[in-house]
Amino acid sequence: MSDDNSIQGGDRFPRTRWSVIDAARSGDETERVRAMDTLCAAYWKPVYKYVRLRWNRPASDAQDLTQGFFVQLIERNLLEKFDLAKSHLRTYLRLCVDSFVMNEEKAAKRLKRGGNVSHIALDFAGAEEELGGATMDPASIPSPESLEDFFEKEWIRGLFELAVEDLRKHCEANERERTFRLFEEYDLAGDENISYDKLAAEYGIPVTDITNALSWARREFRRGALERLREICGSEEEFQREARAVFGWEAK
Amino acid sequence: MKSLSDKAIERLRTGAEEPDLAGTRYRLLERIARGGMGVVYAAEDEKLERRVALKVLDVPGTDGDLANRLMREARVLARLEHPGIVPVHDVGTLADGRVFYTMKFVEGQRLDKFIEGVESMQDRLRLFLRICEAAAFAHTRGVLHRDLKPANIMVGPFGEVLVMDWGLAKILRGEAASAVRGADPEATIVEKLKQTGEESDSTKSSVITGHGTVMGTPGYMSPEQARGEVEVLDARSDIFSLGALLRFILAQKTPAEFTPRLDRSLEAICAKATAEQRDSRYSAVQELGQDVSRYLDGLAVGAHRESIFEKAARFYRRYRFFILLILAYLAMRIILLLVLKR
Numbered sequence: 250m251s252d253d254n255s256i257q258g259g260d261r262f263p264r265t266r267w268s269v270i271d272a273a274r275s276g277d278e279t280e281r282v283r284a285m286d287t288l289c290a291a292y293w294k295p296v297y298k299y300v301r302l303r304w305n306r307p308a309s310d311a312q313d314l315t316q317g318f319f320v321q322l323i324e325r326n327l328l329e330k331f332d333l334a335k336s337h338l339r340t341y342l343r344l345c346v347d348s349f350v351m352n353e354e355k356a357a358k359r360l361k362r363g364g365n366v367s368h369i370a371l372d373f374a375g376a377e378e379e380l381g382g383a384t385m386d387p388a389s390i391p392s393p394e395s396l397e398d399f400f401e402k403e404w405i406r407g408l409f410e411l412a413v414e415d416l417r418k419h420c421e422a423n424e425r426e427r428t429f430r431l432f433e434e435y436d437l438a439g440d441e442n443i444s445y446d447k448l449a450a451e452y453g454i455p456v457t458d459i460t461n462a463l464s465w466a467r468r469e470f471r472r473g474a475l476e477r478l479r480e481i482c483g484s485e486e487e488f489q490r491e492a493r494a495v496f497g498w499e500a501k
Numbered sequence: 502m503k504s505l506s507d508k509a510i511e512r513l514r515t516g517a518e519e520p521d522l523a524g525t526r527y528r529l530l531e532r533i534a535r536g537g538m539g540v541v542y543a544a545e546d547e548k549l550e551r552r553v554a555l556k557v558l559d560v561p562g563t564d565g566d567l568a569n570r571l572m573r574e575a576r577v578l579a580r581l582e583h584p585g586i587v588p589v590h591d592v593g594t595l596a597d598g599r600v601f602y603t604m605k606f607v608e609g610q611r612l613d614k615f616i617e618g619v620e621s622m623q624d625r626l627r628l629f630l631r632i633c634e635a636a637a638f639a640h641t642r643g644v645l646h647r648d649l650k651p652a653n654i655m656v657g658p659f660g661e662v663l664v665m666d667w668g669l670a671k672i673l674r675g676e677a678a679s680a681v682r683g684a685d686p687e688a689t690i691v692e693k694l695k696q697t698g699e700e701s702d703s704t705k706s707s708v709i710t711g712h713g714t715v716m717g718t719p720g721y722m723s724p725e726q727a728r729g730e731v732e733v734l735d736a737r738s739d740i741f742s743l744g745a746l747l748r749f750i751l752a753q754k755t756p757a758e759f760t761p762r763l764d765r766s767l768e769a770i771c772a773k774a775t776a777e778q779r780d781s782r783y784s785a786v787q788e789l790g791q792d793v794s795r796y797l798d799g800l801a802v803g804a805h806r807e808s809i810f811e812k813a814a815r816f817y818r819r820y821r822f823f824i825l826l827i828l829a830y831l832a833m834r835i836i837l838l839l840v841l842k843r
Contacts, residue, residue: 379504409505409513436516439508464519468597471517475561485565492560497514 270338270483273328285323289371290411291481292339293319295403296346297376303396304350312373318349333483337491343400405495412474413437419469427452431459432466520557521597527555538567538668539599543606546590552606553590561598568600574668575602577644585635587655587663607663613651616753625750626793629743631662633793636743637786639664640736643673647734649742650721651749671734721745724777737779740789744774744782747793766796766815769805 272284293315300311321327322345331341420429431452435443445463449456475492482488505513518540522529530543530552539558546553558567578589592602609615612628619625632654639646646653647669655663723741725733748771751763763771770792776782783789792802799819801807807815817824 375504406505406510409510413505413513436512437505437509439506439512463516467513467516467519468521468523470513472597474517485562489560489562489565489567496517496559497511 268479268483269481270328270331270333273323274326281323285319287480288322289319291407291477292342292404293371294376294379294407294410295339295400296342297371297373298379298403299343299346299396299400300350302399303347306350308373308377312371314350314353315371315373317353318346321349331483333487337487338481338483339401339404340397343397401494408474408477408495411477412470415473415477416466416470419473420466425462425465428462428466431462432470435459435463436467518559520555520599520601521595523596525593525595527553527603529555536666536668538571544603546603553603554606555601555603557595557601558599562600570668571600571602574670577667577670577672578602578604581639581642581644581667583635583638585631585662585664586639586667587665605663607655607657607665609655609657609661609663611652612654612656612662612750613753615656616651616750622751623797626797628656628660628662629747629750630790630793632664632746633743633786633790635662635664636739637790639670640673640739640786645671645673645734645736645739646742647671647722647726647738648718649739649746650718651746654746671731673735723779725779735779736785737782740774740782740786741776741779743786743789744771747771747774764796765811766802766805766807770796770802773804 269284269287272280273288275281275284296318297311297315300306300314301308304311304314306314327345331338416432417429420426431448434440435445435448445456445459448459452459474495478491478495479488482491518532519529520540520542522544526546526548527544528547530545533541533543533554535541536556539556542555542557544553544555545551556571558571560567562568572592575589575592578587582588587607588605590603590605592600594600616625616628619628632649636646636649644667646664646667648666649664653664653666655665657663719727721742723734723738726738726741747767751767751771770789773792774782774789783792788803792804795802799815801812801815
């Protein structure tokens with residue numbers, strides 16, 4: 250029997266870094282920039298899609314508003330007011346977006362927006378393509394409750410995309426490109442008919458190699474997604490709660 | 502990169518759930534069940550070449566509430582060595598940071614499924630007595646189970662009964678309390694609730710009350726447990742659950758869809774065990790077990806004061822064979838006398 254103090258296999262999971270919320274509130278400019286980059290990476294897509302659907306804005310307006318929101322988040326220190334005990338970070342940000350868009354509407358009547366807003370480079374074309382299937386008909390805009398679900402779903406999608414991208418880079422750096430291709434084909438392509446046997450035949454390798462490669466890729470993906478998630482959580486407790494929500498562990 | 506489809510997200514979620522057993526002596530076999538804290542898998546202990554059940558948390562970290570609870574559950578189990586309590590083999594942290602423990606792999610059925618195939622009332626009661634023995638043993642070690650219900654009882658292929666899921670166990674006192682390190686689940690959660698002012702998702706099934714946090718299963722937990730009166734809980738709380746369990750066992754339909762009508766003595770035993778006021782319940786599980794044993798032996802039970810007719814009926818049931826033998830003998834004698842008189 251192993252002692253519970255001895256960690257089997259070693260604890261490869263990263264310890265808590267300075268959370269993005271603490272970093273964004275800090276006086277250290279480098280930390281603040283890192284925090285904003287992290288937040289922007291995790292949230293810009295859900296924010297953009299949310300503005301398009303919830304506020305029924307055309308693509309060009311939604312792009313300006315998304316960029317403007319993140320600039321304001323930095324300039325006006327909006328995270329200072331965030332209280333971890335009262336809500337999730339994503340709920341707080343969504344409410345900030347609502348408030349920002351409403352204020353912008355009023356301001357637009359007085360002054361044409363965008364005069365002095367610095368822009369952040371974001372792939373709006375890609376986000377727009379993803380929204381391709383979503384209707385822009387105001388009558389079909391979801392209820393406030395389902396909009397919250399929509400925001401959460403898009404946030405999870407964004408988080409997973411970042412983790413997959415991290416995994417791809419990790420595979421490249423470790424000469425495991427084939428592992429990533431297997432992972433793409435089996436877990437990402439959404440092909441119902443794919444099987445380990447088919448992949449083994451396609452790549453000319455034993456099924457056990459497929460099993461091992463996919464197992465490794467999934468572990469790395471999970472580690473990466475949790476690392477990304479930990480960065481944008483304000484406390485260990487929030488991280489545990491969000492991890493259960495992100496991976497659907499509550500629902501099963 | 503290309504956007505992830507909903508299907509891909511689901512697949513990623515499923516894949517990410519698998520524990521990383523690298524560096525351990527275990528090999529993953531299959532997922533068995535999901536519990537409140539995490540997932541239970543069947544795994545093979547490659548050193549001893551045997552199948553074990555591996556319970557692992559969802560989320561990494563060794564210092565959270567759930568990690569403390571899982572560690573604590575393993576330590577409680579380690580100190581309850583009894584044939585009716587599932588034995589723990591190992592505890593630790595996986596390479597992916599998740600706390601786990603391994604225990605005996607129990608092949609069999611959950612009580613709620615198993616009982617459907619047990620037709621005889623006597624067999625059902627004997628099964629119940631074995632559950633009582635395990636609970637009584639834990640009580641003598643100062644441990645309350647606090648979640649005794651059909652889903653937490655397994656019955657093996659040879660009729661062996663195992664009480665599972667000690668995640669909500671409460672350490673009452675003395676030796677066990679000092680031996681089992683780690684926070685009491687309730688104490689930890691109540692403290693966190695005070696700090697954050699909100700209910701943690703990990704305690705979603707719990708309800709906050711004026712006294713503490715309610716942990717247990719409605720229908721099986723005692724009124725004092727349901728009120729969250731953590732500090733007053735004692736063996737009588739588990740006795741309430743055992744009473745509810747006995748009622749469940751006796752009320753379950755058999756394959757022939759026959760619902761047995763409860764005898765007054767059994768009804769009285771259930772009623773006494775599940776009394777609203779804990780002072781009116783049995784004071785120890787052994788007392789409850791003795792009453793059930795007395796019923797099985799055809800003796801009067803402590804929970805029910807019999808009328809003269811009930812006493813006679815019980816007497817008849819107990820000595821039916823001898824009574825019938827004597828009656829047959831007397832009948833024969835009368836017939837012989839009548840024949841001889843002619």
